[in-house]
Amino acid sequence: MRKNTALGRGMTTAGMVGVLALTAAGAARAEQIVKIGEVAPVTGPASYLGKDTENGARLAIEEINQTGLTIGGQKVTLMFDAQDDAGDPRQATQVAQKLVDDKVSAVVGHMQSGSTIPASKIYSDAGIVQVSPSATNPAYTQQGFKTAYRVVATDAQQGPTLADFAANTLKVKSVAIVDDSTAYGQGLAVEFEKQAKADGITVLSHDASTDKTVDFRAILTKIKGERPDVIMYGGLDGTGGPFVKQARQLGIPVKTLAGDGLCAEDLAKLAGDAADNVICSIAGAPLLKMPEGPSFVDRYKKRFGYAPVLNSPFAYDAVGIIVDAMKRAQSTEPAKILAAMPATDYHGVLGETQFDSKGDLKHGVISLYKYVDGKQALLGVVSK
Structure with a gap:
């Protein structure tokens, strides 16, 4: 009988084993699974912002996988490792350690400054790049961690912009300040207060609530007696909405200035008619004015069935920036990704992104909004 086999044609058993081993090794090289972590509060009062943040990162990863990614001659598939920190600093550190353990x-991430800052040391110790889409407290990138980056302007830009607007456009002479005692709310209020004083505005008071306060009548009654020209509130819309609503109910006629935590398109759902008393800032350009904003909106709606909220384009570009660093490094190893990050010059939904030596944007943008009949209306855009 004729032996029509590889062995029959002169290949030894050892040779056949070698071929199989090489084939297996080739298959292993053909595709590498690379995990990208993402953290935002998908439970708790800021969950709608957290889900939007998660959606932005998820969309980026799905699109990159669909297009195909090759790093160092090897096909790479990104695996999305999304975690929930509930906006709690203690849970944030636990989740950060889990992502480190997940390799x-x-x-x-993370989304909020109060979560991002404590988690950042864990990523720094592990040598893993952390790109926050939305943490604005300056302290995040002032710790000296080479792993810390953000794709949004800081409160050191946002707070002064609000103060300058109050002094130069609204022509106010006095202000009462309230913050929610979080790293975000307090940090924004402090930066606002410093610039307000520099602009010649008298700070009548600076009161602290919490991120769970919903009854502000005692603080607001005191503020009413102070008769400020404007109120500044540092915090999120879950508490800021009731704050401005109660201010109107108490007959306080002045505007409330706030940052991006309060600057939600549907603020009227929480504040009612009092939303029209709010002037707020967002650390970033309006989405539809971003270079690829309209296209992003269309793709986001198609994927998730509703419009983007706030942070999703920033989270989307954060993924793109990480993958861009991988490509330039020709590696998916955390240390080599980290080494490539300082030279980032990325063009995405947000426009051009470059980082300074601390990991902050070289060119930040602040947008200012008012509300008319409960609808958000753009006042202007300030480059910082």
Whole structure:
């Protein structure tokens, strides 16, 4: 009988084993699974913002996988490792350690400054790049961690912009300040207060609530007696909405200035008619004015069935920036990704992104909004 087999044609058993081993090795090289971590509060009062943040990162990863990604000659599939920190600093550190243990190559997150800052040391100790899409407290990138980056302007830009607007456009002479005692709310209020004083505005008071306060009548009654020209509130819309609503109910006629935590398109759902008393800032350009904003909106709606809220384009570009660093490094190893990050010059939904030596944007943008009949209306855009 004729032996029509590889062995029959002169290949030894050892040779056949070698071929199989090489084939297996080739298959292993053909596709590498690379984990990208993402953290935002998908439970708790800021969950709608957290889900929007998660959606932005998820969309980016799905699109990159669909297009195909090759790093160092090897096909790479990104695996999305999304975690919930509930906006709680203690849970944030636990989640950060979990992502380190999961051996992620980089992390998009966290969303809030109060979570981002404590988690950042864990990523720094592990040498894993962390790109926050939305943490604005300056302290995040002032710790000296080479792993810390953000794709949004800081409160050191946002707070002074609000103060300058109050002094130069509204022509106010006095202000009462309230913050929610979080790293975000307090940090924004402090930056606002410093610039307000520099602009010649008298700070009548600076009161503290919490991120769970919903009854502000005692603080607001005191403020009413102070008769400020304007109120500044540092916090999120879950508490800021009731704050401005109660201010109107108490007959306080002045505007409330606030940052991006309060600057939600549907603020009227929480504040009612009092939303029209709010002037707020967002650390970033209006989405539809971003270079690829309209296209992003269309793709986001198609994927998730509703419009983007706030942070999703920033989270989307955070993923793109990480993958861009991988491509330039020709590696998915955290250390090599980290080494490539300082030279970032990325063009995405947000426009051009470059980082300074601390990991902050070289060119930040602040947008200012008012509300007319409960609808958000753009006042202007300030480049910082």
